Amino acid sequence: DIVMTQTPLSSPVTLGQPASISCRSSQSLVHSDGNTYLSWLQQRPGQPPRLLIYKIFNRFSGVPDRFSGSGAGTDFTLKISRVEIEDVGVYYCMQATQFPLTFGQGTRLEIK
Amino acid sequence: QLQESGPGLVKPSETLSLTCTVSGGSINSGRYYWDWIRQPPGKGLDWIGSISHRGTTRYNPSLKSRVTMSVDTSKNKFSLRLGSVTAADTALYYCARRLVVVPDAVSWGRGAMVTVSS
Numbered sequence: 001d002i003v004m005t006q007t008p009l010s011s012p013v014t015l016g017q018p019a020s021i022s023c024r025s026s027q028s029l030v031h032s033d034g035n036t037y038l039s040w041l042q043q044r045p046g047q048p049p050r051l052l053i054y055k056i057f058n059r060f061s062g063v064p065d066r067f068s069g070s071g072a073g074t075d076f077t078l079k080i081s082r083v084e085i086e087d088v089g090v091y092y093c094m095q096a097t098q099f100p101l102t103f104g105q106g107t108r109l110e111i112k
Numbered sequence: 113q114l115q116e117s118g119p120g121l122v123k124p125s126e127t128l129s130l131t132c133t134v135s136g137g138s139i140n141s142g143r144y145y146w147d148w149i150r151q152p153p154g155k156g157l158d159w160i161g162s163i164s165h166r167g168t169t170r171y172n173p174s175l176k177s178r179v180t181m182s183v184d185t186s187k188n189k190f191s192l193r194l195g196s197v198t199a200a201d202t203a204l205y206y207c208a209r210r211l212v213v214v215p216d217a218v219s220w221g222r223g224a225m226v227t228v229s230s
Binding site for chain 1: 147156157158206222
């Protein structure tokens with residue numbers, strides 16, 4: 001299985017300041033079709049996960065442009081340019097390049 | 113939309129059964145994989161398996177011996193059965209769909225809590 005490792009596991013951030021979450025995979029996420037199937041999910045308290053970013057950097061419909069994704073191969077990053085109160089929750093990276101699909105442990109974003 | 117349904121309480125050693133009703137689109141479109149993912153209380157996400165509209169399945173090897181997924185295109189539903197459950201199977205169970213052409217683009221149901229207890 002591909003192991004997904006996120007850092008940090010907890011991120012206290014001041015409102016209006018940027019935040020960054022890293023995700024590293026135990027092997028390359030480049031699929032044989034040339035695509036990299038790495039997505040980012042947000043889970044607000046008491047809610048199901050919500051897709052933010054797919055294929056490394058593509059924002060899903062309705063996702064604010066303060067969210068951005070980057071990376072390649074085994075190293076990926078989710079950035080929030082200016083954190084808002086509604087961004088509080090747990091963020092997961094997920095790979096769908098290889099079965100079984102696997103997730104990072106989650107990073108808890110909280111407001112200082 | 114995706115809506116999970118099924119018993120909220122299952123006894124140890126018995127079989128957990130959940131159904132996901134799909135609305136706003138047809139399972140038969142062939143555009144999606146249909147997945148089950150679970151989240152133990154206070155913990156992270158575990159992928160259980162996927163099924164296509166044709167009934168082709170992929171299961172997580174960690175659960176493969178106990179999992180069966182099926183699809184009923186006439187009712188626009190798909191189902192999960194997990195046998196020989198223990199307390200470790202207590203979790204929030206989500207049904208989800210992933211685009212075939214973009215398999216990391218996941219849309220989620222609201223989730224159904226299942227507790228394994230006697």
